[in-house]
Amino acid sequence: MNLVVAASNGRQQGELEIYANAEDLGEIARRLRQFPWTREDILWELGSEHPEDRFAFYFRFRVFLVSVSGRSAVELRFNNNEAPPSREISEFSLEVLPADLDRLAELLEQFAKLEHRVLDWSVADGALSRDA
Numbered sequence: 001m002n003l004v005v006a007a008s009n010g011r012q013q014g015e016l017e018i019y020a021n022a023e024d025l026g027e028i029a030r031r032l033r034q035f036p037w038t039r040e041d042i043l044w045e046l047g048s049e050h051p052e053d054r055f056a057f058y059f060r061f062r063v064f065l066v067s068v069s070g071r072s073a074v075e076l077r078f079n080n081n082e083a084p085p086s087r088e089i090s091e092f093s094l095e096v097l098p099a100d101l102d103r104l105a106e107l108l109e110q111f112a113k114l115e116h117r118v119l120d121w122s123v124a125d126g127a128l129s130r131d132a
Contacts, residue, residue: 001025001114005059007076007094014078014090018046018059025112028061032105036065036072036098049079057081063101070098096123 001022006015024044031042042063047055060077077091100123107126111119118129 005076005078007092009092009094012090012092014076014088014092016057016059016078016080016088018057020046022112022114025108029105029108029112032063032101032108035063035101036070039065041065047079047081049081051081055081063096066095072096072098072101074101094123100124 001020002017003020004015004017007013028042028044035042042061044061045059047053047058049055049058058077058079058081060075062075063072064075065072073093073095075091075093078089080086080088082088103126104121107119107121107128110116110128116128116130118131120127120129
């Protein structure tokens with residue numbers, strides 16, 4: 001799948017074109033449904049930031065527990081691995097609750113079926129669309 005991931009926490013933003021398998025999204029959805037009860041961080045990385053690995057990009061999606069009440073964070077890192085002046089790197093986190101992650105899991109499961117072109121998720125809402 002060719003994906004354009006765009007995100008913002010209101011202060012920082014990032015966007016990166018990545019390539020992934022639909023099965024990856026289903027696996028992330030499955031792990032999100034178990035989180036935070038497993039208390040195990042979720043980590044999804046694509047590409048590499050090491051020049052010797054010669055990847056076109058690096059993308060990190062990490063979910064980790066912030067408090068025992070279930071409050072968590074989604075950490076995103078985008079790196080286009082370009083040399084200056086074209087270099088673009090962005091990293092930030094979004095604070096979320098278990099219900100927010102459940103909503104994201106549902107959207108990812110549906111999106112992984114490849115019947116939609118756009119997945120729009122925010123901490124408060126989310127939707128799928130067939131039109132770009």
